Amino acid sequence: MIKLTNISKHYRTDEILTTALSDINLSLPQGEFMAIMGPSGCGKSTLLNVLGMLDTPSEGQYEFMGEEIANYKESQLAKIRKEHVGVVFQEFNLIDELSVIENVEVALLYHKMPKAKRRELALEMLKKVGMDHRIKHYPGQLSGGQQQRVAIARALVNKPKLIVADEPTGNLDSNLGREIMELISDINKTGTSVIMVTHSEAHAQYANQILTLLDGKLVSGSLEQSIAS
Ligand code: ADP
Ligand code: ADP
Numbered sequence: 001m002i003k004l005t006n007i008s009k010h011y012r013t014d015e016i017l018t019t020a021l022s023d024i025n026l027s028l029p030q031g032e033f034m035a036i037m038g039p040s041g042c043g044k045s046t047l048l049n050v051l052g053m054l055d056t057p058s059e060g061q062y063e064f065m066g067e068e069i070a071n072y073k074e075s076q077l078a079k080i081r082k083e084h085v086g087v088v089f090q091e092f093n094l095i096d097e098l099s100v101i102e103n104v105e106v107a108l109l110y111h112k113m114p115k116a117k118r119r120e121l122a123l124e125m126l127k128k129v130g131m132d133h134r135i136k137h138y139p140g141q142l143s144g145g146q147q148q149r150v151a152i153a154r155a156l157v158n159k160p161k162l163i164v165a166d167e168p169t170g171n172l173d174s175n176l177g178r179e180i181m182e183l184i185s186d187i188n189k190t191g192t193s194v195i196m197v198t199h200s201e202a203h204a205q206y207a208n209q210i211l212t213l214l215d216g217k218l219v220s221g222s223l224e225q226s227i228a229s
Pocket of ligand 1: 039040041044045
């Protein structure tokens with residue numbers, strides 16, 4: 001489904017060049033669950049943003065479902081994202097002024113479909129994440145775990161082939177974090193590929209592939225081994 005070849009990413013700010021990713025090679029078959037770990041600042045979010053087509057690499061090739069997209073413009077990436085990718089953030093990123101069901105419907109707005117159909121699909125997804133009893137509530141009236149469930153429903157409502165999640169449990173206590181991981185794991189079992197950044201060793205165990213980044217490079221084996229060598 002995904003193949004990165006020699007991907008690098010540099011940021012230039014005030015004449016200072018930061019290499020956030022250096023020569024990354026990886027592949028992800030359809031249906032896999034990949035966790036990305038590593039210390040703060042090692043490039044995890046940058047890699048996730050490239051994989052989720054929220055950002056473009058500086059160098060290298062990115063093959064997504066048979067299409068070479070590394071040099072695509074934002075408008076071309078936006079189209080693929082809308083069709084195939086759902087995004088989940090640590091901070092939930094719900095719209096405070098919209099109700100729960102409206103937040104999920106937002107993800108369907110670009111589809112030309114009647115409002116009633118949007119509502120039906122949003123409700124179906126909220127049922128799936130166990131939030132159909134709160135559809136008229138506003139984000140500020142929900143717990144963190146509930147907000148993340150709504151955010152996951154929003155990411156899923158387009159039936160994406162890929163979910164990218166940047167520390168989806170980072171703002172949740174351990175019980176809620178585990179519940180969200182169970183939910184993401186169930187979603188993965190229905191065939192949706194998942195790529196997740198996490199600081200939690202326990203949550204990484206839900207994945208069937210764990211990658212470790214160090215200074216923008218992929219390292220094999222555990223982080224402890226890499227630091228020791
Ligand atoms: P983590 O993902 O490890 O929890 P953050 O995402 O908050 O941590 O930030 C990781 C590192 O990336 C930090 O050193 C932060 O300063 C840096 N960073 C994040 N976004 C930007 C940005 N837009 N410009 C410059 N540095 C950034
Ligand atoms: P992580 O998610 O592992 O904490 P990031 O991918 O956020 O790491 O950041 C990797 C490196 O790139 C860091 O050195 C960070 O400061 C830098 N960086 C991230 N985003 C930007 C940005 N927008 N502009 C400049 N530097 C950035």
